[in-house]
Every structure is written in C-alpha cells, then in structure tokens.
Amino acid sequence: MTVRLRGDLSSLPSYIPGVSRPNAIKLASNESTASSHSKVVDAITQAAQGINRYPDNGAAALTDALADFLGVDPANLVTGCGSVALCQELIQITCESPEDEVVFAWRSFEAYPIVTKVAGATGVPVPLRPDHSHDLGAMLAAINDRTRLILVCNPNNPTGTVVTTEDLTHFLDAVPSDILVVLDEAYAEYVRDPDSPNGIELFRTRPNVLVLRTFSKAYGLAGIRVGYGIGAPEIVDALRKVHLPFSVNAIAQAAALAALEVRDELLERTNDVVAERERVSAALTDMGYPVAATQANFVYLPLGEASVDFARRSAEAGVIIRPYGTDGVRITIGDPHENDAFLSFATTVSREFA
Numbered sequence: 001m002t003v004r005l006r007g008d009l010s011s012l013p014s015y016i017p018g019v020s021r022p023n024a025i026k027l028a029s030n031e032s033t034a035s036s037h038s039k040v041v042d043a044i045t046q047a048a049q050g051i052n053r054y055p056d057n058g059a060a061a062l063t064d065a066l067a068d069f070l071g072v073d074p075a076n077l078v079t080g081c082g083s084v085a086l087c088q089e090l091i092q093i094t095c096e097s098p099e100d101e102v103v104f105a106w107r108s109f110e111a112y113p114i115v116t117k118v119a120g121a122t123g124v125p126v127p128l129r130p131d132h133s134h135d136l137g138a139m140l141a142a143i144n145d146r147t148r149l150i151l152v153c154n155p156n157n158p159t160g161t162v163v164t165t166e167d168l169t170h171f172l173d174a175v176p177s178d179i180l181v182v183l184d185e186a187y188a189e190y191v192r193d194p195d196s197p198n199g200i201e202l203f204r205t206r207p208n209v210l211v212l213r214t215f216s217k218a219y220g221l222a223g224i225r226v227g228y229g230i231g232a233p234e235i236v237d238a239l240r241k242v243h244l245p246f247s248v249n250a251i252a253q254a255a256a257l258a259a260l261e262v263r264d265e266l267l268e269r270t271n272d273v274v275a276e277r278e279r280v281s282a283a284l285t286d287m288g289y290p291v292a293a294t295q296a297n298f299v300y301l302p303l304g305e306a307s308v309d310f311a312r313r314s315a316e317a318g319v320i321i322r323p324y325g326t327d328g329v330r331i332t333i334g335d336p337h338e339n340d341a342f343l344s345f346a347t348t349v350s351r352e353f354a
C-alpha cells in the first residue's frame, strides 16, 4: 500500500532552478554578482549569536525600517520568506476553491502557475503581446466572476519588458475594485524608463493593489530569503494570518535590516548592471538577434524552437543561461568579463541563431 497523496500533484510543474556547473559562468538566476557587503556579513555574524531563540514573527524592526524608507505606514507592510512565499500566501488569502481563478501573463515568472496550483486554485495564463510585454487588454478580457487575483510582473520575468504608467492606470481603473491586483516589482531597482509605474505610488490611492518587492536581486540577498509586500492594512493582516510562522528567520531579518542601512551603496551598483544591460542588448542587436526591450537585470532573446539548443550550446561554451521551452532564452547580466564570454559565444553562433 502506498500512502494517499493529493491526486493533482502529478500535474504540478516542478520549479526549475537555474543549473550550475563547476567553473561555468552562471547567468541563469538573475542574481547579483557583487559579493556581500561587509556590514551585512557583520550583521549576520552577530545575529548568529542568538539563534537559540525564535525570531520576531512580525519582523518589527525590519518592518519599521522598510516603512520609513518607503514612506508608508508599518501597517501597510508585510515580510515573507522571499517574495515567492508572499505570492503563495496571496493566493491563499484570495482563493478558496478550485474554481477560483488567478490571472497572470505568460510567459512570466514560472512560480506563478506552480503556487496557484499548490494553493488549489486555477491559473489563467494570458499570452504576452508580440513585443513580449503584458497584454493588459487581454488580461482585462480574461476577468470573470471567478477571478480572485491578478498578477502583473513589472518588469516581466523572463522578458524584461515594462508596462507604461498610462496603460497600467487604465487597466487598474477598469478592474473591479473587489479583485486584488498584485504588482510584482522584483526588479524595480533596475528600471530607468520614466514611463514605467512605481507601484508604491499606485497602491496609495487603490486599496485593491498590493506591491511585491524583494531583497533577492538588487540588494544581493537571494540566498537568505526576504521579500516584502506593501498594501492596504486589511490585505496585510490577511497575509499575516496565513504566514508560515517564523519563516523569515532571525539571520535573514538582521541581514535585510543591515542591507537597508547601506542601501545607497547597494543601489548605486545597479547603475553598473544597467550600463552592462544596455551594452549587451546593443551588441546582440548588432549581431542580428531579436532582443526584447528590457528594464531588468537580464536580457531575453525570443529564439523560438531554437531556444533549448542555443542554451545547451552556450553551456557547452561555459556560460549557463536559461531556456524557456520553445519561447526564448534569458541571460542574466553579470560582471563585464562574464557578459563578454556570453557575447563571444553569441558571436560565434550568430549565423545559426540570429
């Protein structure tokens, strides 16, 4: 006799993390390449002295510091074990039956369909537009009386595209006010396009908008797992109810607090990433590759059927990138020499793939 598990588990796609190989350059997980800030490491070392105690479940010190930094009330702020945990918790607070629907663009963050299914709800993927950006009109048309949650990933992972403030504002005006709209802004710190919206401004006048941000990308803390949400107190309270107790651990809280204290230095580093992003995009365009317009710390090449082959050949050349089925490949912006290694590979195969 085998134990009885949920019948729908076999239909669950597994989250595929970026692969790594010894000595290979890893441009597959949108991580920061800069080594940890010494003040962050100091805070981690100090917090290690107290790990016999449970962490503060409400992460009060971090919540207050974040609220102060963002100019919001602490009641508007909730932390999570990475913003991916908050994604799952958002579905848990909005969906209660398999008929309840979660609308998101596709392709977008590959965790969305997974956490939707894990929570027992139904995902409604809405194809991107030909320029690989969100089709907000089609997402609006996908709304029905079963819709409970809409995820807008801006910039979109894996394509890097952004929606404009005007388009998003019209979209939010048209969405029924009893449907929660989540703006996932994991890459907000890399955005330089003045037409791209800042969720923190939008949530202030719209109680059905919640913004997700993370310490994993620009703050360089992917390994320690802290994300946060900004929204109306009722939504924040609901998220706290389903929060897995103590899942933002004491060392993570201390590290995030320290990272926030040195944020000017950490955020300054995003300028180097942005400069490299522009350089890599231009070089790939010159080689004849189709390149999506990106505002994140990665570039996306819609190579269609050739995507998996291109990524395999890149790995063989020592640079690991991320293929997305028959849609495209995503290349994280790394240090200049790492980007050069990828560009050199891309040059050698441009006749075949560009």
Ligand SMILES: *Cc1c(COP(=O)(O)O)cnc(C)c1O
Pocket (backbone or CB within 6 Å): 030, 081, 082, 083, 084, 085, 109, 153, 157, 184, 186, 213, 214, 215, 216, 217, 222, 225, 226, 227
């Ligand atoms: C990386 C990423 C996150 C953040 O994940 P964490 O759990 O905070 O590490 C969230 N959303 C998107 C779209 C991402 O790409």
